[in-house]
Amino acid sequence: MSEETKHKRPAALSFIFITVLIDTLGLGVIIPVLPKLLEQLGDYNTSMATQINGYLTFTYALMQFVFSSVLGNLSDRYGRRPVLLISMVGFGIDYALMAFAPNVFWLFVGRTIAGIAGASTTTATAYIADVSTGDNRAANFGLIGAATGLGFIMGIGLGGYLGEVGLRIPFMAAAGLALLNALYGFFVLPESLSVENRRPFDWSRANPIGALKRLTMYPAIAGLISAFSLVYIASKAVESVLAFFLVEKFKWSMSSISSLGIFIGVLLIAIQGGLIRIIIPKLGQQRSIVFGLLFYAIGLALIAFANQGWLMYVYMIPYCLGGISGPALQGLITSKVEPNEQGELQGGLNSLLSITTVIGPLLMSSLFAHFTNPKTSSIYFPGAPYLLGAILMLISTVIAIRSFKRTNANHPALDSGVK
Structure with a gap:
């Protein structure tokens, strides 16, 4: 890393923060608006709208799966800066397109473009790895979680409150923010990957299947990668039905959904942006992972059986505390990979996570639709996706603990993640 990059590191990290924030914002904007938007674009009930949302998320995730490894490898060859700016x-183009979508088909076109652009998270996480050292690696990855929290706040806030004024206005606001951030990054973002750490672009390593195969090069962290995947199936997929769950069970309005979204975002920022900098050094990364996963499981189980709307605020506290597991997991995984392979690693991880996002929303939205439609089930249980999520978190906890026992014998430095 050059002296100029070190000097500009705060501005660079700010840009990465905003980039991930806007990525999440684009997903959050849709959450409170989509039920009404689908009602406007076609005649859909809650169950059908939930399934369409699952297909939209599937489209987004499929594009991320295809392009994450490509963008990650391009960033290993040409640097992180050009990939992030493009x-x-x-x-910006995606959000502008969705703002004027005349029918559901154009929502799918927009999600396709967003999935390709959203694959830049691969490069953003590689950038974090470039500018991080052992003692601040997990904390810097916490910026990704904090950006996710703030993006959740802004996305749901824009979607709910601006959506009350006009269903298309939130997308226009998101488009403006994305283009302004690109302009900001053009002037302030330094390159983080030095020329000597770059490597030739190789299609055999850049294709998504090849990227997944490359993950097998790291057997010491295979269990952690498996746990990482289950966490995202349980959390990201379940989040995709949140608005529909709140509308179906508690008859919440868009502004009510936005208020909960803002509360969740504030919690995530406090935990990911601040609390983990205290917790992870004190507990160590392995204990942070275990406690985080257990908090996730408890929160999801409570949400599944919530019988009053105000309890959602209470139950979101343990769920959001689960967020300490993500940076700790990512810190452990990235600490075992060379600098010139970080983009490739992140591409492989994002491809893997994209697969979970392909599977998860379809599974969870179908489960929700099944248990809220009297024609398909005699049991009414809209909390079914959350209960399944809790079970997956417990399985992930067991896998992680078993992985620690196997790796500690050969890699005693794994728990600290600083070597």
């Missing part, structure tokens, strides 16, 4: 322009 992706932000792509986000």
Whole structure:
């Protein structure tokens, strides 16, 4: 890393923070608006709208699966800066397109573009790895979680409150933010990957299947990668039905959904942006992972059986505390990979996570639709996706603990993640 990059590191990390924030914002904007938007674009009830949302998320995730490894490998060859800037322009185009979508088909077109641009998260996490050292690696990855929290706040806030004024206005606001961030990054973002750490672009390593195969090069962290995948199936997929769950069970309005979204975002920022900097050094990364996964499981189980709307605020506290597991997991995984392979690793991880996002929303939305439609089930249980999520978190906890026992004998430095 050059002296100029070190000097500009705060501005660079700010740009990465905003980039991930806008990525999440684009997903959050849709959450409170989509039920009404689908009602406007076609005649859909809650169950059908939930399934369409699952297909939209499937489209987004499929594009991320295809392009994450490509963008990650391109960033290993040409640097992180150009990939990030081009992706932000792509986000702006996507949101502008969705703002004027005349029918559901164009929502799918928009999600396709967003999935390609959203694959830049691969490069953003590689950038974090480039500018991080052992003692601040997990904390810097916490910026990704904090950006996710703030993006959740802004996305749901824009979607709910601006959506009350006009269903298309939130997308226009998101488009403006993405393009402004691209302009900001053009002037302040330094390159983080030095020329000597770059490597030739190789299609055999850049294709998504090849990227997944490359993950097998790291057997010491195979269990952690498996746990990482289950966490995202349980959390990201279940989040995709949140608005529909709140509308179906508690008859919440868009503004009510936005208020809960803002509360969740504040919690995530406090935990990911601040609390983990205290917790992870004190507990160590392995204990942080275990406690985080257990908090996730408890929160999801409570949400599944919530019988009053105000309890959602209470139950979201343990769920959001589960967020300490993500940076700790990612810190452990990235600490075992060489600098010139970080983009490839992140591409492989994002491809893997994209598969979970392909599977998860379809599974969870179908489960929700099944247990809320009297024609398909005699049991009414809209909390079914959350209960399944809790079970997956417990399985992930067991896998992680078993992985620690196997790896500690050969890699005693794994728990600290600083070597």
